[in-house]
Amino acid sequence: MDWELKKELKEQLAREQGYYRYPAGTRERFALVYPNSYFVGMSNLGLHIIYDLLNRRDDTACERFFLPDKDKIACYENTRTPLMSLENQTPLADFPVIGFAVSFEMDDFNVIKILELGHVPVRAAERGVRAPLVIAGGPCATFNPEPLSSVVDAFIIGEGEVIMPAFMDAYYEAQAAGATRAELLQRLAHVPGVYVPSLYEHRYEADGRIAAIVPQAGAPERVARQWVKDLDAWPAHTVVVTEDTEFNLYLIETARGCGRHCRFCMAGYCFRVPRNRSLGVIHDEVKDALAYQKRIGLMGAAISDYPEIDALCKDILGEGLSMSVASFRADSVTEELVASLAKSGLQTLTMAPEAGSKKLRAVINKGIEEEHLFHAMELGIKAGIPNYRLYLMIGLPFETEEDIDAIIDLANRLKDYMEAHGARGRLTLSINPFIPKPFTPFQWKPMCDKKTVERRLKHIEQALKRRKNIHIIAESPRSAYVQGVLARGDRRVADVLVRACELGGAKAFKRAMKEAKLDPAFYLSRERAEDETFPWERLDMGFRKSYLYGELKNAEALRPTIPCFDGCHRCGVC
DSSP states (O other), X not given: XXXXXXXXXXXXXXXXXXXXXXXXXXXXXXXXXXXXXXXHHTTOHHHHXXXXXXXXXXXXXXXXXXXXXXXXXXXXXXXXXXXXXXXXXXXXXXXXXXXEEOOSGGGHHHHHHHHHHTTOOSSGGGOOTTSOEEEEESHHHHHOOGGGTTTOSEEEOBOHHHHXXXXXXXXXXXXXXXXXXXXXXXXXXXXXXXXXXXXXXXXXXXXXXXXXXXEOTTSOSOEEOBOOSOGGGSOOBOXXXXXXXXXXXXXXXXXXXXXXXXXXXXXXXXXXXXXXOOHHHHHHHHHHHTTTTOOEEEESSOGGXXXXXXXXXXXXXXXXXXXXXXXXXXTTOOHHHHHHHHHTTOOEEEEEEEOSSHHHHHHTTXXXXXXXXXXXXXXXXXXXXXXXXXXXXESOTTOOXXXXXXXXXXXXXXXXXXXXXXXXXXXXXXXXXXXXXXXXXXXXXXXXXXXXXXXXXXXXXXXXXXXXXXXEEEOOHHHHHHHHHHHHOXXXXXXXXXXXXXXXSGGGHHHHHHHTTOOXXXXXXXXXXXXXXXXXXXXXXXXXXXXXXXXXXXXXXXXXXXXXXXXXXXXXXO
């Protein structure tokens, strides 16, 4: 069975272009792990960026790992074959450093599963002198690393391009000096943007709230998020080209960060400042993509906010390529952008009002009004795009039944508009339960209770079920509430996560919480006091906590916050 698993990995590698492969023993090995399938992971631009960055060094051979499919997991477990790398089919435990790129809370379970499959001790405290160093980066690591704090030795807080070079230098210097594991972690903790959880003690009040987070002697008081100041110095695009991906695109990042101040959005706060790549740099990346003749996937918080989007569209189509976008805003979309997407074969135009009512859009500071939605739809219909999708949330702070009825009313009126203007396609509502996230104004707010969310979702479904060509897709509330605990969980949740995996995975999470005598309602259902100490308090995103709380009060009062502008010093990042 071992040879069959190796054969499949070799066949997967043979279908790729652009990978790095170094002979064993010529460089120090680094395992880059995406804790989900190859199909999903190879559509993650961050994975490509770090893979390329590490392999361009003269001392590191970075190889990739992914979560195998269910039937392959059974093969690994039944034969006791260790999980192997794609490039050289090397066992995971043979890599001195294992780096996870964690983008979604539910992938926390997969982090543990991959370590188990790789025969690597799951708990950091149980790893001996010769065991791999386990690190993690990505959005989940940056926002709240605590649910993985008993598993991961060190977290990358911020953007990897500016942290990983210094991290690897410190790692190699410690290795050359013969440092012990404890000494290595102390050295790494002083690299800007590196958080070592074992160097911080969490103390709790009798009611379960955090009383204090105390650094050990020599550990930094705070760990500051690091970010790329000049995007042109760090081009970001697909490195390894394969057909076997979720989107099957050649990805190019146009911009990073967002200054729109949507109050629910972690990325909008934790990836400030908004930064754009120059059109010339992107043009060179488009030229590089010509060799592969794949559709260009433009990546960024809101592609329509890119100041030269029309020129970029003309550039891509002028090269004979087609294009797709990760997202756009209905209030900044242009006729050129929509027409270019239509010419590229786009069949569904997606808009994200997030809420159906004007009031709730003011609460979240979305800045999208109904006229923007109808205008974007008008542009789409004019360009010949038949289908439309709305991203919406239910359970937002200050939501009432009237706000739910507003979703139904908006959907009906948009469908009426489609039909009146000759668009006979489908209107899809993609509805997700709202999950309060760290480093947002809503980190103090409770999550709407599960029964209310389910009742409101059912009300929407019942009201629209007779309407032809309106389709509703809804995320499982059960999964959302596990995510809710992981999003704002403290260090105690880390042990629950490990125990849930021992019991079978995400479905056993509630049972593991009960065994640990932790009430999910403590994490999900209570309002936090203004001065509560959060589990992520030692991380510094660059803005003041008081600024976020002021934004919560603005949300309650329906007061708008204007986007970032040159010379602005409101939040503190600049």
